[in-house]
Every structure is written in structure tokens, then in C-alpha cells.
Amino acid sequence: MDLPATGHESVLLDEVLSWVAPRPGGTVVDCTVGRGGHSLAIxxxxxxxxxxIGLDVDQRNLEYAQPRLAEARTRVRLFYANFANIADVLKEAQVDAVDGILADLGLSTNQFLDPQYGMSFAQDMPLDMRLDLHIRQTAADLVNHLREQDLADVLYNLAQERYSRRIARKITEARRISPITTTGRLAEIVRSAIGRRSGAPEKIDPATRTFLALRMCVNQEIQKLQAFLATAPKLLKPGGRLAVISFQSTEDRLVKQAFRSTAESGLFDVLTRKPISPTEAEIARNPRSRSAKLRVLLRRPEGQ
Ligand SMILES: C[S@@+](CC[C@H](N)C(=O)[O-])C[C@H]1O[C@@H](n2cnc3c(N)ncnc32)[C@H](O)[C@@H]1O
Structure with missing residues (x-):
């Protein structure tokens, strides 16, 4: 895959534009500005x-996106904020309700690849995983200090890692020898805990789920997403739309259930009975888009 100069290719861009349907004079919140691709087009x-109105918890991405968004000949206001606090951001911006809200969950490609984020085992780097540098606990803190049972619970509950106990045991044994401070060493420990099963070759690296669970735990991804899904629909104008792109099943399930229960009030409709997925052409161009799922909620126009 050729990485664009921005370090991230926006996923489902045409689909987002057609479902969120931004119009001249409208107000839209991009809750995950990232490298600014969706924001600029909107x-x-x-x-x-x-x-x-753009939000991101990663000040480094916001600083990158800011000059890029100056290309748009309309007002842009950026906030270093978690989307769980979207209501506070709108209050600060003195905006009561908006025409559209987008959340493109997960990480931008540069956050996966750049060693300063400490996310990836594709190369050895200091183990960190914080998107927001104001978070106090890094992934290294978790693997070096959580109790073995708690570590196993994190791996099982957040990434359904079925070897969670074995991995937690190996991690606690290894950290007695010396603290685990790099992604490379952690990945090796996890691989040694799981071992190679005979038969078909593994499709994904055995360390993948452990890394996903730790990242979700460090950044409190589930709690923040739940808070966001409970608040965002109330901030839509009648006729306004909330679009969420998720990349893994736990998140997609939360979005689906939250949209369904919000629609039970009779004030909202789920526009996507089935989630929208990238076309084959997009997947061929950008394999990272493969698991993307877009769901859209509409606040019914007045009188309907
Ligand atoms: C997939 S990227 C967004 C890419 C963007 N749509 C683009 O086109 O460049 C996700 C972004 O969301 C940010 N993020 C993750 N969780 C967040 C949260 N709870 N609140 C605000 N931003 C968050 C990440 O720091 C990252 O920059």
C-alpha cells in the first residue's frame, strides 16, 4: 500500500459525504479529525x-490537520477534546445543535506506524499506546503493574483473547526478570505464550489481540464511545445525521445497539439497516479499510 503524504487515507470518504450530506451554511462536528481528510472534504x-467543529484527543494530529483545514473557505474551529465530552465542546463553541456528527473510530495510519505512539509490533519501539499524552498510564505501566488476573481480564474482555490467562502468566513471569518496555519484547512474550498450533498457518500475528486490548484499555475506548453514543444524538437538529465508522466487532456492536435503542424513542431512525462497507476498489487501494463499517442515525425532521 502506498501511504498518502498525509500519513492516512480517509476511509469511506464518498459514503460519508453522501450520508452526512453537508450543505452550504451547515454545521457539522467531526469528532475524530485525525489528519483532516474527512474534515476538509466536509x-x-x-x-x-x-x-x-473538529475534535481530537491527539494534539499531534490536530496540529497536523490545522493548516490543512485552512484550505477550506469556511469557518473551522478545532478543539483538543475527547468526543465523550462533545456536549461541553458545543457549549464552548456556543452551538446548540448541529446538522451532522461524524466519528471515524480507531487510529490514523501514522499513529500505528510512528514510533512516538508506541503502538505497533511491526517494528520495535517503546511501549506506550497513549493517543492523549495527558493520560497517565501507558501500556508499559499496565503490563508491568496490573495483577495477573486483571491483565487476563483486560485481554479477554476487550479483545476476546482466548489465551488470556496463559499470556498474562507469561507477562508476569517475564516482568520479574526485567520490566517490559518495548513493543518487540511484549510481542515475543505473547507469541511464546500461545506457541504455534499445528495445522493451518496463523492468519494474524498472535500478538494482535493483546495489542488491541491494551490500546483500548489505555485510551478507555469503550467507556468514551459509550458516553459519546449516549450524548451525540441529542445534539442533532431535526433532520441531522450521526455517522459512525468502526473497525472492530466490539465497537460496531455498541454502535448498532445504541442506535437501535435511541430509535425506540420514536424521534430517530436508523438509516443503515446493514452497515455500509468499503467497495472492493477501496479495499484494493487501502487494505486497512477492509474491516470498516459505517452506520448512520437520523433525527427525524419536525412533524414526521
Ligand atoms: C481513524 S482516525 C481519523 C482519521 C480522519 N477521519 C481523517 O480522515 O484523517 C481516528 C482519530 O480519532 C482520534 N480519537 C480516537 N479516540 C478519540 C476520542 N475518544 N475522542 C476524540 N478523538 C479520538 C485519534 O487520535 C485519531 O486521530
């Missing part, structure tokens, strides 16, 4: 008098 569709 802002340009709201020229000349629209307002794009």
Missing part, C-alpha cells in the same frame, strides 16, 4: 458560510 461542501 468543510469544503459547507462553503462559504458553514462551520466545521
Amino acid at each position: 468543510a469544503q461542501r459547507m462553503e462559504p458560510s458553514g462551520l466545521l
Whole structure:
């Protein structure tokens, strides 16, 4: 895959534009600005008098996106904030309700690859995994200090790792020898805990689930997503749309259930009975888009 100069290719871009349907003069919140790809395209569709409000917990990505978004000839306001606090951000921006809200969950490709984030076992790097540098606990803190049972629970509950106990045992044995401080050493410990099963070759690296669970735990991804899904629908104007792209089953399930129960009030409709997936052409161009699922919720227009 050729990585674009921005370090991230926006996923389901055309689909987001057609489902969120930003219009000149509208107000849309992009809760996950990242490298600014979705934000820029949305802002340009709201020229000349629209307002794009952008949030991200990663100040490094926000700083990257800011000059890029200056290309849009409409207002753009960026906030270093967690989308769990979207209501506070809108209050600060003095906006009561908006036409569209987008959350493109997970990580931008640069966050996976850049050693300063400490996310990846594809190369050896200091083990960190914080998107927001104001978070105090890194992944290294978790693997070196959590009790064995708690570590196993994190791996099982967040990534359904079926070898969670074995892995937690190996980690606690290894950290007695010396603290685990790099992604490479952690991946080796996990691989040694699971071993190679005979038969078909593994499709994914055995360390993948452990890394996913630790990242979700460090950044409190489930708690933040739940808080966001409980708040965001209330911030839509009648006719407004909430679009969420998720990349893994736990998140997609939360989005699906939250949309369903929000729609039970009779004020909202789920527009996507089945989630929207990338086309084969997009997957061929950007294999990282493969697992993306887009779901959209509509606040019913007045009188309907
Ligand atoms: C998949 S990337 C977004 C890419 C973006 N749509 C683009 O086109 O460049 C996800 C972004 O969401 C941010 N993020 C993750 N969790 C967040 C949260 N709870 N609140 C705000 N931003 C979050 C990450 O730091 C990352 O920059």
C-alpha cells in the first residue's frame, strides 16, 4: 500500500459525504479529525458560510490537520477534546445543535506506524499506546503493574483473547526478570505464550489481540464511545445525521445497539439497516479499510 503524504487515507470518504450530506451554511462536528481528510472534504461542501467543529484527543494530529483545514473557505474551529465530552465542546463553541456528527473510530495510519505512539509490533519501539499524552498510564505501566488476573481480564474482555490467562502468566513471569518496555519484547512474550498450533498457518500475528486490548484499555475506548453514543444524538437538529465508522466487532456492536435503542424513542431512525462497507476498489487501494463499517442515525425532521 502506498501511504498518502498525509500519513492516512480517509476511509469511506464518498459514503460519508453522501450520508452526512453537508450543505452550504451547515454545521457539522467531526469528532475524530485525525489528519483532516474527512474534515476538509466536509468543510469544503459547507462553503462559504458553514462551520466545521473538529475534535481530537491527539494534539499531534490536530496540529497536523490545522493548516490543512485552512484550505477550506469556511469557518473551522478545532478543539483538543475527547468526543465523550462533545456536549461541553458545543457549549464552548456556543452551538446548540448541529446538522451532522461524524466519528471515524480507531487510529490514523501514522499513529500505528510512528514510533512516538508506541503502538505497533511491526517494528520495535517503546511501549506506550497513549493517543492523549495527558493520560497517565501507558501500556508499559499496565503490563508491568496490573495483577495477573486483571491483565487476563483486560485481554479477554476487550479483545476476546482466548489465551488470556496463559499470556498474562507469561507477562508476569517475564516482568520479574526485567520490566517490559518495548513493543518487540511484549510481542515475543505473547507469541511464546500461545506457541504455534499445528495445522493451518496463523492468519494474524498472535500478538494482535493483546495489542488491541491494551490500546483500548489505555485510551478507555469503550467507556468514551459509550458516553459519546449516549450524548451525540441529542445534539442533532431535526433532520441531522450521526455517522459512525468502526473497525472492530466490539465497537460496531455498541454502535448498532445504541442506535437501535435511541430509535425506540420514536424521534430517530436508523438509516443503515446493514452497515455500509468499503467497495472492493477501496479495499484494493487501502487494505486497512477492509474491516470498516459505517452506520448512520437520523433525527427525524419536525412533524414526521
Ligand atoms: C481513524 S482516525 C481519523 C482519521 C480522519 N477521519 C481523517 O480522515 O484523517 C481516528 C482519530 O480519532 C482520534 N480519537 C480516537 N479516540 C478519540 C476520542 N475518544 N475522542 C476524540 N478523538 C479520538 C485519534 O487520535 C485519531 O486521530
